[in-house]
Amino acid sequence: MNTEELRKERIQLFKDAIRMEKKPKRIPYFGNLWSWKIIDAGYKLSEALFDYEIMQKVLRHVFENYKIDVLYETGWRNPVQVTSILGNEEYIINDDANSINIKDQCFMEAEEYDELIKNPKKFLWEKVVPRKNKLLREENNSGHFRKFLQKYGEFGEFMGKSSKIMQEEYGLPEFADPMAAFDHWGNGYELLFNILRGIKGLSIDIRRDPEKVSAAIEALDETFVKPRFERGKKLPKGSNKEYCVDMNPVMLGHTILSPKQFEKFYWPHLKRISDFAESHDKLVYIFAEGESSRFYEFFQEFPKGHFAIHTEQDDIFELKKRVPNIAVAGGMKSTLLGKGTPQECVDYAKKLIDELGSDGGYIFSENKMISYEQDCKAENLKAVSEFVSQYYL
Amino acid sequence: MEYNVAKYPEGYEKVKNEELNFLPDDEDIRESFMTELLQWLIQW
Numbered sequence: 001m002n003t004e005e006l007r008k009e010r011i012q013l014f015k016d017a018i019r020m021e022k023k024p025k026r027i028p029y030f031g032n033l034w035s036w037k038i039i040d041a042g043y044k045l046s047e048a049l050f051d052y053e054i055m056q057k058v059l060r061h062v063f064e065n066y067k068i069d070v071l072y073e074t075g076w077r078n079p080v081q082v083t084s085i086l087g088n089e090e091y092i093i094n095d096d097a098n099s100i101n102i103k104d105q106c107f108m109e110a111e112e113y114d115e116l117i118k119n120p121k122k123f124l125w126e127k128v129v130p131r132k133n134k135l136l137r138e139e140n141n142s143g144h145f146r147k148f149l150q151k152y153g154e155f156g157e158f159m160g161k162s163s164k165i166m167q168e169e170y171g172l173p174e175f176a177d178p179m180a181a182f183d184h185w186g187n188g189y190e191l192l193f194n195i196l197r198g199i200k201g202l203s204i205d206i207r208r209d210p211e212k213v214s215a216a217i218e219a220l221d222e223t224f225v226k227p228r229f230e231r232g233k234k235l236p237k238g239s240n241k242e243y244c245v246d247m248n249p250v251m252l253g254h255t256i257l258s259p260k261q262f263e264k265f266y267w268p269h270l271k272r273i274s275d276f277a278e279s280h281d282k283l284v285y286i287f288a289e290g291e292s293s294r295f296y297e298f299f300q301e302f303p304k305g306h307f308a309i310h311t312e313q314d315d316i317f318e319l320k321k322r323v324p325n326i327a328v329a330g331g332m333k334s335t336l337l338g339k340g341t342p343q344e345c346v347d348y349a350k351k352l353i354d355e356l357g358s359d360g361g362y363i364f365s366e367n368k369m370i371s372y373e374q375d376c377k378a379e380n381l382k383a384v385s386e387f388v389s390q391y392y393l
Numbered sequence: 394m395e396y397n398v399a400k401y402p403e404g405y406e407k408v409k410n411e412e413l414n415f416l417p418d419d420e421d422i423r424e425s426f427m428t429e430l431l432q433w434l435i436q437w
Contacts, residue, residue, distance in 0.1 A: 079437055082437070083437055107435070119401075121401065121405070121428075121431065122401040122402070124431055124435055125399065125401040125404075125405050125431060126399055126400065126401045128435050129399060129431070129434045129435060130399045132434070132435065133434065136398060136399045137399075139397055140395035140396060140397060141395075141397060141398050141399065142395050142396045142397070142398050142404075142407075142412075143395060144398075145398040145408065145412070146412065149412060149413075152430075152433075153415070185436075186432055186436065191435070191436070194436075195435055195436060196435075223428070224428065224432050227425065227428060
């Protein structure tokens with residue numbers, strides 16, 4: 001099989017797993033490998049993050065050593081070469097500890113909701129962007145901005161080149177259609193949670209002034225989400241054959257919500273995606289951080305054959321049982337990959353596939369984002385990926 | 394000439410109309426790019 005045939009086969013494996021209409025040829029492997037791969041390839045984080053050629057060597061290292069079907073993070077997660085040019089200091093790289101952290105971000109005050117709601121673009125452009133990027137607080141800053149645009153372009157070129165290497169040399173597909181993906185966490189609620197108000201601020205706001213939070217979510221969605229839906233509606237119906245899935249929302253901020261709050265602040269966004277997926281026959285892969293079992297009644301409303309949920313901390317066997325209308329993804333424990341033996345890891349991988357994937361509806365993956373050195377041993381990942389790639393149902 | 398990008402709409406419009414030489418001279422395409430760029434700047 002040549003690389004193009006391999007790429008197409010891999011895309012089909014993901015589509016079949018989510019459709020749940022027939023027994024898949026084998027279970028696809030979604031590589032949930034993050035900053036760990038830099039260390040595994042023998043580099044320091046700062047070396048790879050500040051040098052695109054090294055990052056491409058890291059990607060090649062993964063493709064050549066592990067038999068995964070998709071590599072989700074291909075160097076886009078920590079674009080420090082671009083952000084640092086404007087004086088953004090949110091990323092903290094520690095080469096001694098092999099870690100990269102991002103501060104809890106809160107770039108908006110509670111008193112500023114009305115300003116945000118009145119004109120989101122003006123508020124974000126004039127207030128939030130300079131708060132986050134200190135060089136834009138200078139009076140004459142267009143020179144800094146031109147350098148930023150240059151770096152932004154170089155980053156785009158790196159991503160394009162990496163994608164070409166991945167697809168043409170190794171037969172791994174791009175995961176989600178960029179034209180219909182609706183951005184990973186670009187909805188109003190997630191922007192409030194992750195960037196504007198932070199975990200603490202938003203937790204207080206949703207109790208103190210829930211209507212204002214709802215109005216802010218609506219204003220942000222009108223600005224960022226609505227244009228993407230309009231763009232998506234112009235695409236042909238059916239799942240794009242060039243990608244594994246069409247939409248790839250990431251759930252992060254649901255972790256602080258009760259079911260009642262979820263219904264008010266989060267569900268409208270997911271319902272919009274659900275309706276769109278059903279009416280336009282699209283495939284959706286939700287990456288859900290944390291634990292989500294209190295929201296299963298909502299997930300039960302997703303149309304069958306259109307959704308997969310990658311769970312980080314849920315009991316994946318329970319999720320499969322209670323939400324049979326969706327495909328489940330994840331399950332391979334990072335604790336086992338990091339501390340177990342190759343045989344123990346392969347035994348658990350077999351259990352996951354046998355119990356979750358015998359009728360389709362399962363995508364194999366690490367439960368958590370593999371980030372730190374201790375999250376995974378190379379020999380365990382090798383053994384598991386070899387097993388999954390050859391275990392035909 | 395140097396100017397303050399972080400003014401809305403003046404700086405925003407100047408970036409959209411004068412700094413994006415790699416885009417075609419189409420208002421919809423440029424506005425769409427600016428919206429994506431704004432989101433990128435606040436998200437990352």
